[in-house]
Amino acid sequence: MKLLTWQGGILLALLISSCGRPVARFSLESTQQRVLQPIPFDNKSEKAVRYEWDFGDGKTAEAESPEHRYKASGAYTVTLTAYNEKGKARKASQTIEVAPPKACLVEIETELGSMIVELYDATPQHQDNFTKLAEEHYFDSLLFHRVINNFMIQGGDPQSKGAPGGQALGSGGPGYTLPAEFVDSLVHVKGALAAARTGDAVNPAKRSSGSQFYIVHGQQLTEDMLNRIEAQKGIRYTTDQREMYLELGGTPFLDREYTVFGRVIEGLDVIDRLASVPTDRRDRPQNDLRMKIRLIR
Known part of the structure; x- marks a missing residue:
């Protein structure tokens, strides 16, 4: 058998070295995906650690x-x-097309976590107004200036941006209000997003603030409590609504008094954290809770 020349030995060593390199490869079910949809990546690489x-x-x-x-x-x-x-390394790449969500969604970011909120098509004026303000970055750096555990967290006052500690907040807005959009199917369960407003004495039409909103934290409810609310308000909850109230809790005494125009679909635990922060005598958090709101599209 003929011995390898020194040139052939070098070539063989290079080939062995090359064959020892890892192979990068992965797959996924589809390159067409949708926003917020979990995408699993199947790693099919070889000789890699x-x-x-x-x-x-x-x-x-x-x-x-x-x-x-x-x-x-x-x-x-x-x-x-x-x-x-x-x-030693090898790379593999694929391009994914991500489509917008089917529903109107926003993300509310805070230092205690983020919430994904669906804005309802059934309340178009409130939906359009909220998305417009979010696109304009109106809410960025505003505070949740009023927090009451087992009730709600409220924000959206433009006067809260940069407000010193102890300043009274809650009267600011964009200079306009919105007509109420009461929808029987939309109720104040935990996570409901609703518009704040001034009281009935000065606002008998129950018009909504142009920017201030609250997110329901709420309390646990019983069948008897819901029955009393129905009797007081002359309303009738559906089976689904009763089940949601009993499972999640809420503030049903606010139904048909304030416009519900969305709901937290991810991040109910964040509401718990926000609602439990220490507050002063005006229910303002002792440490500022700032928000950032952006459209998911």
């Missing part, structure tokens, strides 16, 4: 087969870098 994922939206991961979701529509290039034991 470590992984780095770049999802194209500023987020990364090191799990072998991670799950990710996008909070905005658009085209994203996902890149997987696979490393072998010697640190």
Whole structure:
């Protein structure tokens, strides 16, 4: 058998080294996805021991087969870098098209967590107004200036931006109000988003504030409590509404008094954290709770 020349030996060593490199490969069920939809990535890499994922939206991961979701529509290039034991790397990329959500959604960010809120089509004037203000970044850096545990958290007063501690808040707005949009199917269960307003004495039409809103924290309810509310208000809750109230709690005495125009669909635990912060005698949190609101689209 002929011995390898020194040139052939070098070539063979290079081939062996090349074959030892990892293979980066991954798949997903579809490259057509939707905002907030969890997307599992199936890692099919070979000869790799470590992984780095770049999802194209500023987020990364090191799990072998991670799950990710996008909070905005658009085209994203996902890149997987696979490393072998010697640190050699290979990359694989795919482009994902993420479609907007089917419902009108916003994200309310706070230092205690974020909430995803659906704005109802059944209250179009409130929906349009809230999305307009969010697009204008009207709410950014405003405070949740009124917090009452087992009741609600309230914000949206433009005078709260930069307000010093102890300043009375709650009278500011954009200079207009909205007509009430009472919808029988929309009630004050925990997580309900509703418009604040001035009292009946000066506002018999129950018009809503142009910017101030509250999110229901609420209390636990019983059948007897709901029966009393029905008798007092002359209303009748559906079976589904009663079940939601009994399961989640809420503030049913506010039904048909204030316009409910949305609901927290993710982040009920964040409401619990916000509602439990220490407050002063005016129900203003002792430490400022700032918000940032953006459309999910």
